[in-house]
Structure formats: C-alpha cells, structure tokens
Amino acid sequence: MRKKSPELQYLETLQTRTELSYQEKQQLESDRKGFSGELTIDRLTREIVPERTLMLDDLNLLADGQRVQLDKLIQIGNKLYLIDMKDYHGQYSFRGRTWYHNGKPLTHSIFSQIERAHDILARIFAEHHLTIAIVKVIVFTDPSAVIEIEDQSGIIVKYLWEYCEWLQKLCPAVQGTSLRQTRIPWQKVLQKYFVAPYRPETDFALDSRQLWQGIICPRCNNFWWQQEHYALQCKTCDYREAKETAYIRTICDYGVLYFRHNLQVSQLMEFFGEGYSKQYLRKRLAKYFVPMDLKSLQYSYQNRGEKFEYWFASEQQHFNHLKRRINWKK
Ligand SMILES: [Zn+2]
Structure with missing residues (x-):
C-alpha cells in the first residue's frame, strides 16, 4: 500500500491544530495533488497489468550512503520498468540538454532524479550479479502539463493517458510468450536496502x-x-x-x-x-x-x-x- 509521505501526514495533522503559513498551505496542496496522482497511476497500473506481475511501490533505498526514493518498479517480461511520477503543471521543454519551464531555463534537470535512481539500482543489481534491464519511464500526472522533448534522452516520457496505452501494449506481448515470468529475485535483493522514508532534522x-x-x-x-x-x-x-x-x-x-x-x-x-x-x-x-x-x-x-x-x-x-x-x- 502506498502511504502518504511523512511530510503530507505532518502537514495534514498540523492543519487541524494550528493556522498553517502560506508556504505550508502551498506545500500541503502540492503534496496532496502529488499523492492523488500517484494513487491514480497505482490504480490504472493494477487494472492493466496481469495479476501476478511483480511490482513494488514507493521504495526508499539506501546504498553506499546514498538515499533514493523510487515511485514504482514493475517487471514485465525480463525488463524492470522504473517509473517516476511528476505532477508538474505548465509547459516544459527539453532541448540542447537543458530543460525550460514556460520558456525559462531550469537550474535542475527533470531527468536527474530518475537517472540517479537508475544508477543506484544498477549498482545494487551488479553487486548481486543480477542481470535485468532497467527501463526509465517518467509519467506526468497533471493533465494540463505540456512536455516537449527534442533531444534523445534514453527515457520514456508519457502523459497519464499515454501511459495506459503504452502499458497495455507492453503487457499482452509478453503475456503470451512467457506467462511464467522470468524469476529474477530483484525484490529480494532490494529488500536489504530498504530504509524508512526521509524526514527532516527537526519536528x-x-x-x-x-x-x-x-x-x-x-x-x-x-x-x-x-x-x-x-x-x-x-x-x-x-x-x-x-x-x-x-x-x-x-x-x-x-x-x-x-x-x-x-x-x-x-x-x-x-x-x-x-x-x-x-x-x-x-x-x-x-x-x-x-x-x-x-x-x-x-x-x-x-x-x-x-x-x-x-x-x-x-x-x-x-x-x-x-x-x-x-x-x-x-
Ligand atoms: Zn464532529
């Protein structure tokens, strides 16, 4: 079960007991929106993929002193799909290796989180001599977002509605050929790296x-x-x-x-x-x-x-x- 993040639980609880600051209100609204987008993707995914598909939601891993949070992992065939969900709204474009938001360059890359997550996963799997291809997927959950990607990035980027279609196409193809999923113990290996979700220093x-x-x-x-x-x-x-x-x-x-x-x-x-x-x-x-x-x-x-x-x-x-x-x- 996907849980609300500690931050969302904190703000929701705080809201019932004191007046939130403007910043907290904004944060609460954005966390709520993010969480509801994640639940939507969870539900749609469950409806689309075959019943016994190996999946893990909302993982927090610590490897080599590095902490990373993954939204979703799904094994289809012998590939592991690493899904990163973004609830961004507005217009985003990626060209000349730079991201732009409403025309202005962004100081961070929308890809950096999933790239990092991918690298940490790949490293863990290599250490355990586990061979599984990791496919990077970003899903934009806000229907009003506009994303334009001109450069090759090696990352699959989908809007929510495209995601369903894409996932649907992916599933029957492997269902027929390998109903018995290749047993790759990635879930077991990752378990050793599970940690509690990140929390701030002060309460x-x-x-x-x-x-x-x-x-x-x-x-x-x-x-x-x-x-x-x-x-x-x-x-x-x-x-x-x-x-x-x-x-x-x-x-x-x-x-x-x-x-x-x-x-x-x-x-x-x-x-x-x-x-x-x-x-x-x-x-x-x-x-x-x-x-x-x-x-x-x-x-x-x-x-x-x-x-x-x-x-x-x-x-x-x-x-x-x-x-x-x-x-x-x-
Ligand atoms: Zn009452």
Missing part, C-alpha cells in the same frame, strides 16, 4: 506556534466532546467514536508532529489538554505501544511518527470491533 518541538489541544473530531475537526464511559460523541456533528480509538488516534497525531520524540505521558497530557484522563492515557500507552527503556524513571514508548490509519493498519479489525461495540452499549 514541531522547535516551532513556536501554539497547538489547539484535545481530541479532534475526524468528521468535523472540532474539539468538543460529550464523554461517556466507553465512547466520545462530538457535540458539533454527533460523530461517535470508541474512547479507546480516540485516545490512540490522538497519540498518533502527537507522534506525527513530534516524530523526533518518543511518547511520554507528561508531554502527551499537554497535547490532550484539560478534560482527559492521565490514568486512562497511561493504560492505553501500555496496552498499544512499545516501551523503550524500562529502567528509566520516565516511561517512554516508541514513536513511529505515523497517522493512526497506518500505524495501526494491521489492527483495523480490532478497532472496527470497538466501533461496533459502542453502538450496542448506546
């Missing part, structure tokens, strides 16, 4: 803005709840949530904003603010989170810095059960 701790405290209503973004024994009910929109889920979800929100810090009751209590139970919070931490250092005086728990939907993705069933239960008890 919200160094930000001077005040955060709105409390548990936020996921439906209407307000903070006013009617608290019952097992459930919370939003005073604004009547949304009901298991108390346990609401607490865990809010701890995750804290984790996203303070991703450089472990989870501690005292800091979390500040994040929750008045009206919430320290005792209850402490028990939920012990039940759901991984303790860090049992010997230290101040208990702390591991912070994965992810939103609830990702952090507890594997426990969805449990939380669905809690959701059903609060309605029986109503």
